[in-house]
Amino acid sequence: MPDTPKATELNRGVCKRLSLAAHEKEVRDGVKYGPSELMRISGIGKGQISDILRGKSKMPSFWAIWQLCEALGVRIEWVATGRGDRWQPANHAASERRLSVVPASR
Numbered sequence: 001m002p003d004t005p006k007a008t009e010l011n012r013g014v015c016k017r018l019s020l021a022a023h024e025k026e027v028r029d030g031v032k033y034g035p036s037e038l039m040r041i042s043g044i045g046k047g048q049i050s051d052i053l054r055g056k057s058k059m060p061s062f063w064a065i066w067q068l069c070e071a072l073g074v075r076i077e078w079v080a081t082g083r084g085d086r087w088q089p090a091n092h093a094a095s096e097r098r099l100s101v102v103p104a105s106r
Contacts, residue, residue, distance in 0.1 A: 014065060014079055015055040021074040021086065022053060033072070042071040 022033050031037075035046040035053070042049070044064050051057040052064065069076045069088075078086045 010080075011057070011059050012055060013082060014060065015052050015057060017079045017082060018065070018068055018072070018074075019053045019055070021072050021079070022068075025072050025074075038068065038071055042067040044068065 022038070025031070026033050035049040038044070038049045039046040044067050048057065048060070048064060049068070052060050052068065065079060066076060069079055073088045075085055075088055077084050
């Protein structure tokens with residue numbers, strides 16, 4: 001299936017918002033969330049994560065986007081549309097169960 005301009009634009013927005021969320025979470029938590037750490041907590045391959053965060057992925061799967069949202073604690077609705085609350089509620093513990101915080105200085 002060829003990429004349509006609308007699909008390409010949507011994909012760029014999704015990748016850009018996931019990358020922004022990863023960066024903001026690093027700043028907020030003082031933790032480096034590079035492809036290796038995100039692979040560990042999301043179950044997605046390091047190369048795919050790297051491609052998504054750099055905007056090089058043609059069309060990441062819904063599962064990959066969902067897993068990254070869970071790992072970063074960001075709402076999938078915000079990633080998909082850019083609207084609404086960015087962060088999942090504090091009591092949303094899906095990512096916290098898998099995430100062991102490692103200081104950024106490591």
